[in-house]
Amino acid sequence: MNRYEKAAVAAVALMLIAGVAIFVFAPTDFLQGPVQRIFYLHVSSAIAAYGCFAVVLVGGIVYLRNESAAADRFARAGALVGVIFTTVTLVMGMLWAKPIWGTYWTWDARLTSTLVLWIIYAGYLLVRRLAEPGRQAARIGAVVGIFGFVDVPVVHFSVTWWRTQHPGPIVVNDALPPQMLAAFFLTLACTLVLAAVMIAIRYRIETLQDEREDLLVAAQVVPARQPEAAR
């Protein structure tokens, strides 16, 4: 078992502990019933996604400053993991909305801006996949990653800037009883560890893939030069 596999096992174990906190420790909500337990991972995933997109932002800025390949790899890793956590946020939110609001989806500011966030970073991944690997693709990716981050504060503050169906901030407003708050912070911590492990694994994959591509390019260049040298 290598260190990445050990880190993944530790992250899964932490998520199981979070599961115990969510389903055993946290009390059932009086108004919404058991479905309110979606809250713990729904909000934690959203915050983990913000963190991942912050990695894309920092990676993009560092790449534009000094063309660091490592920064570009971190940005790619952050974007992929961020899209996964945004998907979890969106789908869990929809499944929570149906029994509470009576509909899976409504075009309010929070839901729409989160969907836009998902589209921006899914677009980023698509650009990186379709573009020819190299400086040009990395530069375009960095710019998309930096400008895409503008949507993160829009998502976060949408519930205070506009009137939305989505509830406003409840954690910072002390609207949760202590046991729920403790379960939430534990889930948040475990989810952030999981996101960090996922980024680290993806970063390693990107590194190995880049090295492999460099070797393949070198192997293509060498035979092309051989006949010239033979002349």
Added chain:
Amino acid sequence: MTYLVVAYAFAVALLGGYLFVSLRRLRELERIQ
């Protein structure tokens, strides 16, 4: 209750599935290297 179960089943499948596929890909790349 059904929505709660489906929501967490989806999250576990997506996050767990992604982690599993990533580790398999990493092992494959390290073996090639």
